[in-house]
Amino acid sequence: MDAQTLVDERGELWLALAPLWLEREPGERDYAQMLEVIERHTLTVNELEWVFRIELAPVLARYQMSMVGEWRSFDDYKLMKQLVAHNLRLKGWRRKSWALFSGLTTMMTRHRWNELIGRLMVERGETPP
Template sequence: MIDRATLLASRQTLWLSLTRLWLDSEPGIRDYEQMAEEILRHDYTHKQLEWIYRIEMAPVMVKYQVSITQGWKQFEAQRILPPLVRHTERLTPMKRRFWLLFSGLTTSLSRHRWVTLMQEVQHQQAMATRDIDT
């Protein structure tokens, strides 16, 4: 099991960046570019990123997205990181399977944004590869 400090060190900036997928307003082009840049700073495979999105973040973030409270214009780190850490620390193999099974529900409102983000990541990777080749 990963300790809290290591978990935060490896995920904090990524989680905070990706919270924009669950905001009330649609992310803009610059938001997608910045999220993609943050993703590319990490050495995660597409499958690992998908798991971070579906298993670690979506079960926590969807609660905010569907709440009847005021609109979410941004998520404050001190408010959103503790629930993300607690949830991720408690992910046993059985709970991972559970959240994987229900991830269609927990990601349904943000999936289109995730797809757009992954397209931006691929675009930035292609541009970086092209720059290296020239």
């Protein structure tokens, strides 16, 4: 897969989910926008979990660990370049290692993710976990 295909297929979804890693808690509008974008991408909850753990968390967790405070907001262009670069390298052992360590990279946002997935399941008429 090339960079443009990644941006076309995932860019909107990645940018919509990025606020899960911001310093502030997402508000109702944030969650509503995330749900709207998720529904346009028609991914299952399981597929979304892997987007969260493997495609996003390894890049965005670095913002949370930063002492600089860069995670108050994102430069969408810079963030997209980082996400594309990460995902282009995400093959073989890299994918497996990120899967193995994804618990660490998602730890600080897991409560927000669970909230989002609960809302998504309610919207889809499914039973939340």
